[in-house]
Amino acid sequence: MALGSFSNKIKSFNKCPECGSTHLIEDSEQGEVICGNCGLVVSEQIMDNGPEWRAFTIEEKSERSRVGSPTSLSIHDKGLSTVIDRINRDAFGRRLPTSTRLQMLRLRKWQIRARVHSSVDRNLAQAMAELDRLADKLHVPSSVKEKAALIYRRALDKGLVRGRSILAIAAASLYAACRFTQTSRTLKETASASLVKKKDIARCYRLILRELEIKMPIADPIRCIPKIGSEVGIGEQTQQKAIELLRLAGEKKIIAGKDPMGLAAAALYIACVLEEEKKTQREIAEAAGVTEVTVRNRYKGLKEPLNLDI
Numbered sequence: 001m002a003l004g005s006f007s008n009k010i011k012s013f014n015k016c017p018e019c020g021s022t023h024l025i026e027d028s029e030q031g032e033v034i035c036g037n038c039g040l041v042v043s044e045q046i047m048d049n050g051p052e053w054r055a056f057t058i059e060e061k062s063e064r065s066r067v068g069s070p071t072s073l074s075i076h077d078k079g080l081s082t083v084i085d086r087i088n089r090d091a092f093g094r095r096l097p098t099s100t101r102l103q104m105l106r107l108r109k110w111q112i113r114a115r116v117h118s119s120v121d122r123n124l125a126q127a128m129a130e131l132d133r134l135a136d137k138l139h140v141p142s143s144v145k146e147k148a149a150l151i152y153r154r155a156l157d158k159g160l161v162r163g164r165s166i167l168a169i170a171a172a173s174l175y176a177a178c179r180f181t182q183t184s185r186t187l188k189e190t191a192s193a194s195l196v197k198k199k200d201i202a203r204c205y206r207l208i209l210r211e212l213e214i215k216m217p218i219a220d221p222i223r224c225i226p227k228i229g230s231e232v233g234i235g236e237q238t239q240q241k242a243i244e245l246l247r248l249a250g251e252k253k254i255i256a257g258k259d260p261m262g263l264a265a266a267a268l269y270i271a272c273v274l275e276e277e278k279k280t281q282r283e284i285a286e287a288a289g290v291t292e293v294t295v296r297n298r299y300k301g302l303k304e305p306l307n308l309d310i
Contacts, residue, residue: 016040073149074131074142076124081115084108120156123166127152130170130194137193138185140178148177154212164204168196172204179216184227186261186289221255222246224264224288231287232279234268241271245306254305258298261288266298273310 015022021037033042055061071078084107088096096104115121128149135145152173155161161169171194178185187205191198208214222243229239245267249255255263265288272279285292303310 016042072146073153074128074135074145076121076128077115082111084111123156123161124153127156127161127166127170130167131174134171134174134190134193138174138189140174140183140185144177144181144183145174147181148174151176151208151212151214155208158211160207160211165196165200167194168200168204169208171196171201172208175201175205176208176214176216179219180214182217182220182223184224188289219260221258221260221263221267224260225268228261228264228268228284228287232268232283234272234279235275235277238268238271238275238277241275242267245270245302248306249302252305254301258301259290259294262290262294262298263302264288265290265295266302269295269299270302270308270310274308 016024016035016038018040019035019038021035023036024042025034025036027034030044031046032044033046034040035042071080084104086108088101088104090096115125131145131148131152134140135142135148140148148170152170155169155173171190175185175187175190177183178190187198187202191201194201209216225239225242225246228234229242242264246255246263249263249267265284269279269281269284271277272284281292281295285295288295302308
């Protein structure tokens with residue numbers, strides 16, 4: 001018997017009816033609950049409705065689970081609808097007869113129609129497919145994709161999608177989710193992965209922030225260091241030096257209002273100079289998506305207040 005399921009069975013027994021003791025002993029093998037004080041069998045022949053198999057690790061439990069996948073906001077119906085597969089084989093692996101295959105084809109067709117029967121369902125189906133494509137192309141974590149799906153659903157309930165491009169609102173929702181979770185994905189990267197222009201995504205992004213009253217956290221340039229460093233191939237020691245420089249700059253209040261990507265690029269360039277790692281301003285600027293002029297300006301803004309001897 002599974003101990004967890006057996007324990008759920010005896011929650012109704014709080015004390016012994018004979019002596020009033022609360023010291024009850026569970027016998028999972030015999031299916032009995034025994035009083036540890038007087039020895040009375042409080043309950044017997046308790047049936048265990050749990051699984052007949054045992055699992056000792058998380059992997060075993062996930063493999064032997066008989067439930068479906070968890071609900072997800074990134075699926076237009078949240079993953080709750082029935083899906084008729086296209087295998088066309090029975091439980092024993094034998095091919096279905098022609099009449100049964102035609103019947104399954106008709107059922108599958110009407111099932112698909114029933115899943116997206118309203119305009120809202122069709123809208124969500126198209127938007128969630130676009131979100132899934134963008135998240136895969138930008139290598140965004142599933143938690144960020146779920147946040148983007150939630151933002152899009154709120155925008156749809158608010159009526160912001162009416163009269164606007166579904167693709168633009170979906171891309172703006174994903175960019176807003178990246179900004180909210182401080183995932184370093186720029187607007188330019190989002191636009192390059194999307195089929196919509198950068199200007200349209202920015203307009204929809206501002207609309208979402210205004211209408212949904214979303215307060216974005218202040219961008220931290222330290223989170224941009226690993227992304228730029230991995231693209232350029234900068235060593236871990238140099239990246240840690242850049243993070244230390246940005247922390248000192250934050251303590252001196254000299255990074256407020258500056259572009260986080262520009263600050264991260266300048267800090268990385270300074271760290272490369274200090275650690276004698278040969279990387280040019282152009283390489284770092286291209287990886288950060290900023291211009292060389294921005295890197296030089298932020299370089300000058302960090303060098304003097306931090307008293308760096310370069």
